[in-house]
Amino acid sequence: MNKVLLIIQREYVTRVRKKSFIIMIFVVPLLLLAMGGVIALVAKNSNQLSSLQVVNVLDNSKVFDGKFRDVSNIKFVRGDQDLNKAKATSKNDENISTLFIPADYAKKGGVQIFSKKKSAIQLTEEIEKQMNDIAINNSMLEHHIDPALVNTIKNTNINVNSVEITSTGDKDANIGPNIAIAIACSIFIYISLLIYGGQVMRGVIEEKTSRIIEVVISSVKPFQLMLGKIIGVGLVGLTQFSAWIILSVISSKIAGHAFNSPASPMTGILQTLQTIPFGYILSCFLFYFLTGYLLYSAMFAAVGSAVDSETETQQFMFPITMPLLFTYILSVSVLFRAPDSPLAVWLSIIPFTAPVAMMVRLPFDPPGWQLALSMAMMVIGFLFTTYVAARIYRVGILMYGKKASFKELGKWFFYKE
Amino acid sequence: MLSIRHIVKQYAGHRALNDVSLEVESGKIFGLLGPNGAGKTSLIRIVNQITAPDSGEVYFNGERLNQSHINRIGYLPEERGLYKKMEIGEQMIYLARLKGLSRDEANKRLKYWFEKLGIEGWWKKKIEELSKGMQQKAQFVATVMHEPDLIILDEPFSGFDPVNAEVIKDEILELNRKGATILFSTHRMESVEELCDSIALINKSQKILDGKVKHIRNSYRNDTYLIEYTGQQLNFDGTQPFEIVGDTLSEDDSHIIRIKLNGSHNSNDVLQYLIPRTRINMLQEVIPSMNEIFIEKVNHIS
Incomplete structure (x- = not known):
């Protein structure tokens, strides 16, 4: 057991010391921070135009003339030139637009706005809103309705809040953030299983091609070496996650101070995010990452032991990663919309697909017995693959120059020691 | 010291060892000879407990071979290598610790060996920065650092230039004088007559000859x-x-x-x-x- 610890230590220390590892630790939270910043900035900026827009109004209908209200960054000017002249002005200055209202303004496509660049959505929306208001007001006046009265009557603001009825009581079922979390978790677990499983495989290939393997297994059993490598790399993964979580929390606190004005839409998003039980999801994530990682990395180690170079791994990698890829694609396209469908339930119980499938279902509160069954299956699953992989590994690491096939691996499995 | 009795090892397609028995005397240099593919490496792997025989037993100092003997055997495989990206000092210490040395002890012995072979400056070097001959020297040090009772060398001189081969040969002889038993496998006969006290000749999975070098040669007069x-x-x-x-x-x-x-x-x-x-x-x-x-x-x- 002491020797396994030594191997774990070596695998861990050599990886953690690498520059790429240290860089990754800082790059990812920085990227998150930058992304948050960009989102906040975009959200903030789309509220108002960046510079003052002057709108030259050419109103042939005489209905709207002089009734436009200036709002921040949009100034309406009454234009008396003819259309072509006004368009020429707009062509020269991107901050001057020309609004052309024909006599028959109600006809579809009749009202046009000309500007040097494509008009900002905000600008067109503002104009549409004001014109509609003006037109409605005019109609009401024609029918002798008091617009002021109508406005006070119209002044209600009803939002529908969807509430889920559960055994523990009613709860807020705002599913937007849930979907986001579900998809983020499944992507994250899918990528991390592949990355760290791949690291185990490359480590095995490295030992095999550098021929140190025979020296090492004259000191330890092949199973100890495989186990040490898998655990060592797994710990690297956990270290990385912990560092990311800590740094992300810190950076989001900083970001929160920097970007969060009460008016910002970020605040709204952050508030809904707070309803999600992060601790619960995080601990489930860690469980599924660990068991899924043990399950897959054992298979990756067996593949690494069977080949002489990384290019030969293709034929094995595809069938092995298929269930994972399949679930991943289903998860981001279908499963989050039907988290309690039979397909989702089955996928979240089969150990090869469960890490991704269950992470998608988790924000939608799957029944407790399904979660328990899935977790038990994960443990059984990784014990099983580790057993099978270890039997292939112990033979594979000493085989050189033999083109391995699945049939060959099957034979190795039944070799006596 | 090492008693190999009626070993049979069967692989999928062929029988690698067929009822092979050997006696290696304590403190001697024993040569395991045979053409390529005769079964030498299979036998050595069994002694190192990398694989197990289908039938037959191996006794180490009278005890049935078991895990506790691993730390008393040093093995230099024919196909050798080290972690390319790891510093050599750290790597040697790691390998010695896998053989049961404490960190301090490994450190001390490694310093001794580096001084002895005149390679003190290498400690912080990575394996990939060393020449092939230097790597071989390092590998030899890793094999003997835990002062094993039995040193198993598979084609130890392949890859060495004549000067370094001589250095390593002298080291092997010195270790032998200090009491280590040496089992060495080769298909190069010249080295056998100089070094070995006894030999066994293996061909096509069978032992076809064994005994003291002197006796064998005399019997062929x-x-x-x-x-x-x-x-x-x-x-x-x-x-x-x-x-x-x-x-x-x-x-x-x-x-x-x-x-x-x-x-x-x-x-x-x-x-x-x-x-x-x-x-x-x-x-x-x-x-x-x-x-x-x-x-x-x-x-x-x-």
Whole structure:
């Protein structure tokens, strides 16, 4: 057991010391921070135009003339030139637009706005809103309705809040953030299983091609070496996650101070995010990452032991990663919309697909017995693959120059020691 | 020291070892000989407990071979290598610790070895920065650092230049003098006669010969001698106590002949016959070299 610890230590220390590892630790939270910043900035900026827009109004209908209200960054000017002249002005200055209202303004496509660049959505929306208001007001006046009265009557603001009825009581079922979390978790677990499983495989290939393997297994059993490598790399993964979580929390606190004005839409998003039980999801994530990682990395180690170079791994990698890829694609396209469908339930119980499938279902509160069954299956699953992989590994690491096939691996499995 | 009894090892397609038994005496240098693919590496892997035999047993100092013996064996495989990206000092310490040394002890011994081989400056170097010969030296150090009782060397001199091969040979002999038993496997016979006390010859999964080098060579004596004489070339009429084997090698007036004794005659009879007739420069018994025995045996079997 002491020797396994030594191997774990070596695998861990050599990886953690690498520059790429240290860089990754800082790059990812920085990227998150930058992304948050960009989102906040975009959200903030789309509220108002960046510079003052002057709108030259050419109103042939005489209905709207002089009734436009200036709002921040949009100034309406009454234009008396003819259309072509006004368009020429707009062509020269991107901050001057020309609004052309024909006599028959109600006809579809009749009202046009000309500007040097494509008009900002905000600008067109503002104009549409004001014109509609003006037109409605005019109609009401024609029918002798008091617009002021109508406005006070119209002044209600009803939002529908969807509430889920559960055994523990009613709860807020705002599913937007849930979907986001579900998809983020499944992507994250899918990528991390592949990355760290791949690291185990490359480590095995490295030992095999550098021929140190025979020296090492004259000191330890092949199973100890495989186990040490898998655990060592797994710990690297956990270290990385912990560092990311800590740094992300810190950076989001900083970001929160920097970007969060009460008016910002970020605040709204952050508030809904707070309803999600992060601790619960995080601990489930860690469980599924660990068991899924043990399950897959054992298979990756067996593949690494069977080949002489990384290019030969293709034929094995595809069938092995298929269930994972399949679930991943289903998860981001279908499963989050039907988290309690039979397909989702089955996928979240089969150990090869469960890490991704269950992470998608988790924000939608799957029944407790399904979660328990899935977790038990994960443990059984990784014990099983580790057993099978270890039997292939112990033979594979000493085989050189033999083109391995699945049939060959099957034979190795039944070799006596 | 090491007693290998009736080992059978079967692989999918073929039998790698067929009822092989060997005795390696304590404190001796034992050579395991055989052509490529004869089963030497399979046998060595069994002794190292990398694989297990299908039947038969191995005893280490009288005990059935088990995990506790791993730390007392040092193994230099034929296909060797080290972690390329790891610093050499750190790597040696890691390998020594896998063999059960404490970190401090490993550190101390490694310093001793580095000084001994004059490679103190390498500690922080990565393996990929070293030449092949230097890597081999490092690998040798890793093999013997935990002071094993039994050192198993598979083709130890392959990859060494003559100078370094000599350095390593001296180190092997010194370790042997200090009490280590050495089992070394090779298909290069020259090294055997110099180094080994005993050998075993393996061919096609079978042991075909074993014993002390001296005894084996003596048992292959066949009364053949080389004689060099000066003067006129002699003609033999059939009354001489020997037969001429092969051609006479002549250079100026010195001639070398190869003879085989007739019947119960000995070398003195040969001299008595020749001395009145010519001037003898040399008479030397021809004992077959291990190389010749090896080739003869292997060809004979097949």
